[in-house]
Amino acid sequence: MEKPQNFYSKKVNRSNYPLSHGTYFNLGDKTIISVAGNIPVDVDGKFVGGDAIAQTTQVMENIKNTLAELNAGFRDVFRVIIYVSDIKDVADINLAYAKYFDGFNGYYPSRCAFAVKELPLKSKLEVECMAVIPRVKF
Numbered sequence: 841m842e843k844p845q846n847f848y849s850k851k852v853n854r855s856n857y858p859l860s861h862g863t864y865f866n867l868g869d870k871t872i873i874s875v876a877g878n879i880p881v882d883v884d885g886k887f888v889g890g891d892a893i894a895q896t897t898q899v900m901e902n903i904k905n906t907l908a909e910l911n912a913g914f915r916d917v918f919r920v921i922i923y924v925s926d927i928k929d930v931a932d933i934n935l936a937y938a939k940y941f942d943g944f945n946g947y948y949p950s951r952c953a954f955a956v957k958e959l960p961l962k963s964k965l966e967v968e969c970m971a972v973i974p975r976v977k978f
Contacts, residue, residue, distance in 0.1 A: 864976065866975055866976070868975070869974065869975050870972050870973065870974065871972070871973050871976040872972050873907070873916075874968070874969075875903060875907070875968065875971075876969075878899045878902055878967045878968065878969075879899065879959065879963040879966050880894075880895035880896075880898035880902075880963055880964075881898070882898070887962075887963070891964075892932040892933050892936070892964045893932045893933075893936045895963060895964045895965060896933045896964075896965060897936050899965060899966075899967050900939075900967075904940065911973065914940050914944075915947075916972060917949045917969050917971045918971065919950050919970040920949050920950070920967065920968070920969045920970075921951070921952055921954070921968045922951065922952070922953040922954070922965055922967050923953075923954050923955075923956045923959060923965060923966040923967075924956070924965050925956065925958060925962070925963065925964055925965070926955065927953075927955040929964050929965070930953050933953070949969070
């Protein structure tokens with residue numbers, strides 16, 4: 841089977857955050873970045889426990905570093921999906937999540953949160969996001 845045209849994949853592995861994998865799609869003069877499967881793990885890939893705020897902070901730091909590797913940031917994010925293992929944690933998740941969009945004049949990307957039965961490593965959340973940046977040459 842052939843790889844779809846215009847779809848690219850890049851593994852991002854730096855010393856200050858865990859391995860991430862994203863898919864990138866060129867559309868006109870823009871590149872769309874999709875980063876999924878983000879759970880609270882440290883640079884060694886070890887699960888980071890704690891409450892929902894601590895786990896959300898770890899996830900958001902991992903996403904921030906992945907986006908930075910691609911010359912993008914939270915200002916470029918337009919869609920976020922958060923899967924939670926307990927819907928009661930959403931208020932705490934919101935507290936930690938919102939800090940990453942402070943300073944953008946009230947801008948928050950489109951976001952939804954779903955309660956799911958179980959997440960990898962008994963995580964309290966898993967996050968996926970999409971961002972758009974000027975077209976990247978691959």
